[in-house]
Every structure is written in structure tokens, then in C-alpha cells.
Amino acid sequence: MASTDGNHGTEKHSPLEQFEITPYAHFETGIGDLAFTNSSLAMVITVVVIILFLTIAVNTRSLIPSRMQLISEMSYNFIAQLLNDTVGDQGKKYFPFVFAIFMFVLIGNMVGMVPYSFTFTSHIIVTFALAAVVFIGVTFLGFAKHGLHFFSFFVVPGLPWYMLPILIPIEVISYLARPISLSVRLFANMLAGHTLLKVFAGFVVPLGFLGIVPLAFIVALTGLEILIAFLQAYVFAILTCLYINDAINLH
């Protein structure tokens, strides 16, 4: 976001400026201001893109699929295969949940790659809310499936009894750390990637003719960012599957 109004150098732009939230409309309620922000707008755009894409793509169901239909079927197959590989037959029930999370994160990351748009996955509160839903849902699932027997998840099998007082706290802590690592991974990737792009963009104009070097680097980096946008959605989905598997099949 270089200044184009002539007064070079007087304005300072932070690379973190792109993550600022600006409210568009205010809705005062009893618990505070539920403002409609640029982050909310990006989420609405994401959901609309997903719904439009999936409905239009399968609108003309043909045996020989068009490209759009092929992409939607591929994304369906991708998650169905993932669930089948990690959870097994019992995982079919949770397909809508995992698919919704995968598409939301994936399209959200991709919407963020469009210049001048907003990356809502680069905010810890958004990713933490997603991870908290996964964590709480999986914990409830475990208790619903196994009752109090779910606590045996924290007991590592095949260990002598005197190791248990040391290992059970470790297992509990690593279980409680899941939502943090799940949310920080996505958030940190998006934050660092977009900050890096902006930092290198800041080198282009001051370097003059040599600025073509960071410019070329930015192009390469954008490709890497698109790869990471997909990978992080994939990692989020596969970890959700693994957690569901842990809750259904204890150890």
C-alpha cells in the first residue's frame, strides 16, 4: 500500500495495517457493539462464493461432467476420501462438518489472496472460534460415545502403573493444547505470509530500477502463498478428522 498522493516518505505504512478491522455498520445491543466489519464482509463473501459455486456447479448434472462440476466433485471426493482414510466407515456422519470447515477455510484463504481484500483467517479470534468448535464438538462426541470411559483416552496403554502419574498430566495438557495449536497454526501462517508480501512490497519503490528483484520475489511468493492457503485448509481438515478418530476409536 504505497502512498500515491505525492508526499513520499511523510506517511508511514506498517505492514500490519492490512489486518486492521474497520466497522461498516453498527448494531448496538445489550452486550456491546455487534458491528458489521470488513472481516464480516469477507466471511459473507466467502460463504456466498461457496454456495454459488456448489449450486451452479452441480446444476446441470451430467454423466460427463463440465469443468465446474468436476471441481466440485473433486472437492467432495477429497474430503470423503480423507475421512474414510482416517476415521473409517463411522466417519461418514461427520462429512458435512469437515467439508464445511474445509471449504470455509480454503475459500477464506483464497479470498484473502485477492489484492485489496481482507483475510479473515489472519485473525486469531476467527481461527480460535473454529478450533474451539472442533475441540468442544469432539470432546462432546467422545463423552456421548463412550461415557466416562472416555477418560481412558488419557491413559497410555502398555505402560507400568508407576508411570501414570507423570504421563496423565502430560496427556491432559497436550489434549487441552489442541485448540491453541490448531488455531495458531492457521492464524500464524496467514499473518506471516501476508506480512511478508507487504514487507517486500515496501522494498520495490525505494530500490528504483533494482526494485524488479523484490517484485519478482513477490510474484514467486504469491504462488507459495496460494499453495499454503490450500495446505493450511487441508491440515485443518485432516487434524479435525484425526481428532474425530481419537474420539470415536479410543487409542
Add this chain to the structure above:
Amino acid sequence: MELEAAKVIGAGLAVIGVIGSGIGMGTVFGAFITAVGRNPAARNEVFTMTMLGFALVEAIALFALVIALVILFG
């Protein structure tokens, strides 16, 4: 001013954690090349796992980077 200096030094120290991630990334791709060298037919299967490992290892580096950014700007 001393607080500012301490912040910059702390951010620099926080980024040292990236070294570990660099080693990890080398291990991931080294193992990938070894695996494909031994069994080229398994390339596609191993590649998806490599990408998963790459994403997980890279996240560790970014944890350190986020801590540095929080120290600098937080």
C-alpha cells in the same frame, strides 16, 4: 529507550527458534527424496504426506515469528 532496545533484542532472540524449523524442513524433504529414490512408484502417496509434514513444520517457525511480532508491535 532501554525498553525499546530490549524489545528489539527480544524479538531477535525469539526468531532463533526458526533454526529448529529449518532443520525439520530439511529432514522432511530429505526423507521425501530418499523415499522416492528407493521407490519411485510411491511418489504421489509420499508427496501428500510430505506436504502435510511441510505445513506442520512450517507452522513451528511461524509460532516463533508471531512471538517476535507480538514483542515488536504488541
